[in-house]
Amino acid sequence: DGGITQSPKYLFRKEGQNVTLSCEQNLNHDAMYWYRQDPGQGLRLIYYSQIVNDFQKGDIAEGYSVSREKKESFPLTVTSAQKNPTAFYLCASNYGATRYGYTFGSGTRLTVV
Amino acid sequence: GQQLNQSPQSMFIQEGEDVSMNCTSSSIFNTWLWYKQEPGEGPVLLIALYKAGELTSNGRLTAQFGITRKDSFLNISASIPSDVGIYFCAGQLRFISMDSNYQLIWGAGTKLIIKP
Numbered sequence: 519d520g521g522i523t524q525s526p527k528y529l530f531r532k533e534g535q536n537v538t539l540s541c542e543q544n545l546n547h548d549a550m551y552w553y554r555q556d557p558g559q560g561l562r563l564i565y566y567s568q569i570v571n572d573f574q575k576g577d578i579a580e581g582y583s584v585s586r587e588k589k590e591s592f593p594l595t596v597t598s599a600q601k602n603p604t605a606f607y608l609c610a611s612n613y614g615a616t617r618y619g620y621t622f623g624s625g626t627r628l629t630v631v
Numbered sequence: 632g633q634q635l636n637q638s639p640q641s642m643f644i645q646e647g648e649d650v651s652m653n654c655t656s657s658s659i660f661n662t663w664l665w666y667k668q669e670p671g672e673g674p675v676l677l678i679a680l681y682k683a684g685e686l687t688s689n690g691r692l693t694a695q696f697g698i699t700r701k702d703s704f705l706n707i708s709a710s711i712p713s714d715v716g717i718y719f720c721a722g723q724l725r726f727i728s729m730d731s732n733y734q735l736i737w738g739a740g741t742k743l744i745i746k747p
Contacts, residue, residue: 524673558640558739559739560740561674561719561721566734610673616662617723620674620735622673623673624672626671
């Protein structure tokens with residue numbers, strides 16, 4: 519079955535560490551997205567990529583970095599520059615036509631310890 | 632940035648009750664999407680709306696694209712325990728720049744809780 523897979527499900531980070539969240543899709547989707555979700559808030563866009571080797575900053579890109587070397591993969595690195603990284607991170611993908619919505623992964627919960 | 636006002640923020644309902652929630656904005660949208668998120672999971676698309684006035688159903692769920700293009704509502708009839716979760720609206724602006732072409736605007740969510 520086609521889908522979008524995020525790993526790990528839970529991640530713990532010490533202060534000052536960089537961590538990388540994985541996102542892989544086998545839906546043959548062109549576009550991929552990373553969102554951050556905090557309690558009581560909507561989804562906030564971190565980065566998105568429309569094609570391989572190209573990506574754009576979203577509303578809250580500071581302290582994060584991404585790469586898009588393969589169509590299927592869009593990893594997100596949470597760097598030590600992100601001062602409040604504890605959150606639920608969601609990866610999504612689609613064919614590039616936003617009006618048809620996204621397919622989401624099941625998320626990664628990142629906690630700073 | 633652009634915002635969607637989603638209300639209510641949370642709802643406590645009895646099983647069997649009907650539920651209604653809505654999203655409003657000062658901007659005009661050409662697409663409204665309604666998603667449901669269960670705890671610890673990603674949102675799942677429930678209903679997509681593309682034309683002003685459009686009324687679409689998915690089982691016990693019904694959503695409408697407002698005539699002004701600035702609002703949308705979602706109704707759930709005869710709620711059951713598996714309806715609990717957070718419901719999000721999301722929209723694509725009618726007038727978009729290249730920078731926003733691939734972005735959705737999200738509401739803050741309505742948390743649905745079934746009273747025991």
